[in-house]
Amino acid sequence: MDTIDFYMTRNLITIDSQASVTQASQLMVEKNISALLVEEKGEHVGIVTEVDFNRRVIARELNPAETKISAIMSHPIIGIEHNLSMNEALAHMNENHLRHILVTENAKIVGMLSVKDFVVYCVREYVQGQGQDNIDEFWEKVLQEL
Numbered sequence: 001m002d003t004i005d006f007y008m009t010r011n012l013i014t015i016d017s018q019a020s021v022t023q024a025s026q027l028m029v030e031k032n033i034s035a036l037l038v039e040e041k042g043e044h045v046g047i048v049t050e051v052d053f054n055r056r057v058i059a060r061e062l063n064p065a066e067t068k069i070s071a072i073m074s075h076p077i078i079g080i081e082h083n084l085s086m087n088e089a090l091a092h093m094n095e096n097h098l099r100h101i102l103v104t105e106n107a108k109i110v111g112m113l114s115v116k117d118f119v120v121y122c123v124r125e126y127v128q129g130q131g132q133d134n135i136d137e138f139w140e141k142v143l144q145e146l
Helices: 021-031 050-058 086-095 115-130 132-145
Strands: 014-016 035-040 043-049 079-081 100-105 108-114
Touching (some): 014 021, 043 100, 086 115, 108 115
Parallel strands (some): 014 035
């Protein structure tokens, strides 16, 4: 249960590269997600996240209604194979300074892994090894390390 397969999000939401940042933000709110896969002419070309909105739009004082996703998306796509361990995924994400990474199987995108998925992984690992009663202790330790 420590492979990416178990923790990744499989239902990916996409947006066209020519959509506005406002449209992307509205879609993220509607779907309660923090990242979108970006498509152009039917091909996956990048990823856009809430962090991109903050750093590449708001901080630069761009108009989100006029700014296209293609101008702020992260590309090229960085992916990791679905059958790798969560530890390998975390190392890869840290190495590339990523909060989201696309997951591939045979060069096809099949999911996305985010830092939030690592919280679920860590809690499950801790609970499995320590018992449900120690979950409060786990969170206290995590918060102290932040």
